[in-house]
Amino acid sequence: MKLFKIRGGVHPHDNKHLAAEQAIEDLPMPALLHIPLQQHIGAPAKPAVRRGQRVAKGDLLALSQGAISAPVHAPTSGRVMGVGSYPAHHASGLSVRTVTLMPDGEDRWSDEIQGVPDPFALSPEEISARVAAAGIVGMGGATFPSAVKLNLRTRYRLHTLVINGAECEPYLTCDDRLMREQADAVVDGIRIMAHALGVERIVIGIENNKPEAQAAMAVAASVDPRIRIARLPTRYPMGSEKHLVQALTGRETPARGLTADIGVVVHNGATAFAVHEALRFGRPLVSRVVTVSGAAISRPRNLRVPLGARVQDLLDYCGGFTEEPTELISGGPMMGQPLPSTRVPMVKGSNGVLALTAAEVARHEPMPCIRCATCVQACPCGLVPLDMAAHTRAGDLEGAVSLGLMDCIGCGSCAYVCPAHIPLVQFFNYAKGEMAARGRTKQKLTETKRLAEQRAARMEAIKQAKREAMAKRKREAAAQKATPASTKVSGVELPAAEQPAAAAEA
Amino acid sequence: MQIETPAALAGPYAHARTSIQRTMGLVMLALLPATLFGFWQFGWPAIFLFFATLSTAVLAEAACLRIAGKPQRPYLLDGSALLAGWILAVSLPPWAPWWIGAVGALLAIVVAKQVFGGLGQNLFNPAMVARVALLISFPLEMTNYVQPMPLFSADAPGFLQSVGISLGQPGFDAVSGATLLSHVRTELSQGLTLSEILPDMGYLFSGAVGTIAGSMGETSALLILLGGLFLLAKRVITWHTPVAMIGSLAILATLMNLYDPEHYAGALYHIVSGATLLVAFFIATDPVTSPVSKMGQIIFGAGCGVLVYVIRTWAGYPEGVAFAILLMNACTPMIDHYIRPRVYGRDRRGTPIEYADNAEMRK
Numbered sequence: 001m002k003l004f005k006i007r008g009g010v011h012p013h014d015n016k017h018l019a020a021e022q023a024i025e026d027l028p029m030p031a032l033l034h035i036p037l038q039q040h041i042g043a044p045a046k047p048a049v050r051r052g053q054r055v056a057k058g059d060l061l062a063l064s065q066g067a068i069s070a071p072v073h074a075p076t077s078g079r080v081m082g083v084g085s086y087p088a089h090h091a092s093g094l095s096v097r098t099v100t101l102m103p104d105g106e107d108r109w110s111d112e113i114q115g116v117p118d119p120f121a122l123s124p125e126e127i128s129a130r131v132a133a134a135g136i137v138g139m140g141g142a143t144f145p146s147a148v149k150l151n152l153r154t155r156y157r158l159h160t161l162v163i164n165g166a167e168c169e170p171y172l173t174c175d176d177r178l179m180r181e182q183a184d185a186v187v188d189g190i191r192i193m194a195h196a197l198g199v200e201r202i203v204i205g206i207e208n209n210k211p212e213a214q215a216a217m218a219v220a221a222s223v224d225p226r227i228r229i230a231r232l233p234t235r236y237p238m239g240s241e242k243h244l245v246q247a248l249t250g251r252e253t254p255a256r257g258l259t260a261d262i263g264v265v266v267h268n269g270a271t272a273f274a275v276h277e278a279l280r281f282g283r284p285l286v287s288r289v290v291t292v293s294g295a296a297i298s299r300p301r302n303l304r305v306p307l308g309a310r311v312q313d314l315l316d317y318c319g320g321f322t323e324e325p326t327e328l329i330s331g332g333p334m335m336g337q338p339l340p341s342t343r344v345p346m347v348k349g350s351n352g353v354l355a356l357t358a359a360e361v362a363r364h365e366p367m368p369c370i371r372c373a374t375c376v377q378a379c380p381c382g383l384v385p386l387d388m389a390a391h392t393r394a395g396d397l398e399g400a401v402s403l404g405l406m407d408c409i410g411c412g413s414c415a416y417v418c419p420a421h422i423p424l425v426q427f428f429n430y431a432k433g434e435m436a437a438r439g440r441t442k443q444k445l446t447e448t449k450r451l452a453e454q455r456a457a458r459m460e461a462i463k464q465a466k467r468e469a470m471a472k473r474k475r476e477a478a479a480q481k482a483t484p485a486s487t488k489v490s491g492v493e494l495p496a497a498e499q500p501a502a503a504a505e506a
Numbered sequence: 507m508q509i510e511t512p513a514a515l516a517g518p519y520a521h522a523r524t525s526i527q528r529t530m531g532l533v534m535l536a537l538l539p540a541t542l543f544g545f546w547q548f549g550w551p552a553i554f555l556f557f558a559t560l561s562t563a564v565l566a567e568a569a570c571l572r573i574a575g576k577p578q579r580p581y582l583l584d585g586s587a588l589l590a591g592w593i594l595a596v597s598l599p600p601w602a603p604w605w606i607g608a609v610g611a612l613l614a615i616v617v618a619k620q621v622f623g624g625l626g627q628n629l630f631n632p633a634m635v636a637r638v639a640l641l642i643s644f645p646l647e648m649t650n651y652v653q654p655m656p657l658f659s660a661d662a663p664g665f666l667q668s669v670g671i672s673l674g675q676p677g678f679d680a681v682s683g684a685t686l687l688s689h690v691r692t693e694l695s696q697g698l699t700l701s702e703i704l705p706d707m708g709y710l711f712s713g714a715v716g717t718i719a720g721s722m723g724e725t726s727a728l729l730i731l732l733g734g735l736f737l738l739a740k741r742v743i744t745w746h747t748p749v750a751m752i753g754s755l756a757i758l759a760t761l762m763n764l765y766d767p768e769h770y771a772g773a774l775y776h777i778v779s780g781a782t783l784l785v786a787f788f789i790a791t792d793p794v795t796s797p798v799s800k801m802g803q804i805i806f807g808a809g810c811g812v813l814v815y816v817i818r819t820w821a822g823y824p825e826g827v828a829f830a831i832l833l834m835n836a837c838t839p840m841i842d843h844y845i846r847p848r849v850y851g852r853d854r855r856g857t858p859i860e861y862a863d864n865a866e867m868r869k
């Protein structure tokens with residue numbers, strides 16, 4: 001199909017050969033699983049199990065909370081050892097609420113697990129409800145609850161479902177393997193999602209460095225004439241949602257908007273597979289495919305991992321390290337996050353564990369910017385990274401924002417090509433974080449000011465009421481004097497005088 | 507095993523095989539053929555001048571770094587001082603005394619570069635600042651060109667004679683030769699017409715090959731072009747600046763040539779003569795002092811081309827590339843301020859894109 005040009009981008013060594021030919025293997029069940037209750041964007045799930053409780057595979061461990069959230073299910077059968085806090089799968093290494101499960105080794109599915117014979121007979125609402133109940137989130141790494149995205153049809157006129165099989169991050173091969181080995185299931189999931197979205201076009205975008213996946217998906221997709229395979233040029237960040245949509249439709253998503261603004265919804269191939277499992281077999285999202293790779297890994301692998309397995313369990317299965325890695329990364333090398341420890345558990349959004357050597361990371365001492373503009377050419381968003389970094393360095397964050405800091409997708413293309421090895425992404429992450437903090441401070445200040453003004457207004461009203469009450473009493477006293485034949489009325493005023501005092505306390 | 511990352515540094519955790527050193531090295535490699543040809547054409551005095559310029563540049567850089575308290579190793583090894591000296595050297599008259607090169611290098615490194623804050627901070631191209639300062643301060647030495655006398659040829663000065671030339675001692679009887687640009691200019695001012703001054707097209711050939719009087723490394727248009735194409739192929743530079751500069755110069759020259767062919771030379775004359783190509787590929791593309799956006803680079807290049815033509819044709823100097831570069835360098839911050847790439851998802855003014863059928867899209 002016809003493709004459109006996107007600006008910028010880089011061609012990193014994809015290093016996919018390390019793991020691309022390794023068929024997906026099941027990770028042996030670890031002795032313990034640590035299942036965090038926050039594995040998605042949105043509110044954390046609320047625990048639904050007690051310590052000591054026995055659960056079957058697929059049983060609900062925690063309930064979805066609010067509009068944007070996702071439930072969490074038991075990745076295997078076993079006993080709940082506790083609901084406590086445990087280090088999160090996050091660079092900070094901070095702890096989050098986590099259910100610890102001791103597998104019983106039976107890996108027995110719950111009896112309540114039941115699929116739908118014909119998902120296409122369901123209404124879109126029923127499909128998205130089942131997707132929500134299965135705890136499915138965007139599995140490309142964004143972990144946005146998928147059901148919310150399936151419900152976009154109620155607010156936008158959608159015409160196209162795009163399946164993001166670009167997998168443009170180097171090293172990662174989990175989507176590639178899944179599309180090769182489970183093409184029929186992935187296509188089935190895609191068709192179910194398309195049914196839920198009510199779109200007439202489906203495009204599966206796969207980069208040209210995955211010809212086997214392209215071929216397998218093309219064969220599987222032949223069941224549905226609406227599906228087209230787009231053979232994407234291999235270029236990072238082709239898998240950026242907005243850039244992928246631009247390459248396929250020629251349209252840019254409006255700034256600060258969603259792809260739904262131009263009628264397109266993007267889902268990941270692995271998400272489609274999860275939807276297939278949820279609808280056909282009733283299985284919630286309890287495992288995912290993860291690429292374990294990098295030159296420091298003895299035997300790079302693609303593993304189907306139960307959620308909650310520790311990073312160390314994966315590393316052990318892959319034979320440990322050949323040498324001490326310089327960086328241990330969750331995700332790909334371009335946008336991945338450093339892992340604080342090998343104790344942390346695998347979550348719904350983790351698509352890779354990379355142990356990289358110093359030679360692979362190729363980090364050097366930064367030199368001054370020589371304004372070579374390589375970053376300007378590399379930026380897929382049309383920004384001038386060198387200027388944004390200069391403003392950030394000088395502390396002029398508003399200046400950086402006015403240059404488009406908030407339009408930066410953090411893809412790292414600029415830092416990747418910088419001959420001066422300036423850590424541009426570090427600058428931008430700092431500036432974005434600082435601006436967010438300032439925003440919160442500002443909001444707090446306006447909120448405080450609003451409350452203070454309200455209080456002042458209230459106090460003024462109280463004073464006014466007191467003055468009026470006093471005046472009224474005086475008038476009445478004067479009237480009483482004038483007309484001695486009277487009934488006592490001053491008592492009536494008392495409650496009114498007490499009321500302001502109560503309000504002031506509040 | 508535990509990996510503790512107390513202060514996690516953001517990604518990417520991969521990097522292209524590139525460095526400032528590599529960039530500077532590639533530019534020097536691209537300059538090498540034209541420079542070696544210059545050595546051969548102008549002999550030992552040129553070689554002495556070259557090394558006097560480069561060694562002074564590196565020493566001046568080292569001294570400045572020491573005073574500024576910056577680390578010596580990374581900044582000396584980045585090759586920027588060497589390259590600045592190199593570009594200055596190839597833009598000098600080949601038989602200029604050694605101290606011209608040394609003074610020029612001091613001006614370039616100390617005044618034009620380090621005073622501004624060193625690598626990446628200078629507003630003006632150091633080599634061009636030095637060249638212009640030298641031209642104004644030492645007009646005699648800076649306009650004294652010689653006809654090529656290839657190394658080891660019969661007329662060429664020997665090694666010792668060359669030392670004498672470099673030290674500025676009179677004695678060797680050189681065939682001084684005006685550059686094509688100054689020759690044509692002088693003759694035009696005498697009232698001659700172009701068809702009388704340049705009766706055949708031979709000047710184009712000698713200008714392309716480089717068998718003419720001129721600065722050390724600018725004479726051979728073809729070798730400079732070769733170096734420029736190498737830089738383009740290696741993606742050290744992009745086509746925007748050189749094409750815009752040569753293009754605007756060529757268009758202006760062609761228009762004026764059509765208007766009055768007897769007094770205004772054509773496009774090819776301007777392209778092969780003087781330092782046009784050297785400037786277009788090696789100096790106007792200096793990253794530090796030129797704009798960062800493609801459109802900005804086109805404006806910058808076109809501005810250089812126009813100024814070169816205007817100075818050569820109507821102003822007081824036969825060659826105007828150095829002045830043109832400095833004037834456009836001064837415009838670079840303004841160009842970068844106003845000319846920016848369009849941000850994704852926004853129009854030129856920065857407001858989010860609205861599609862005509864957007865209203866229809868939203869239910």
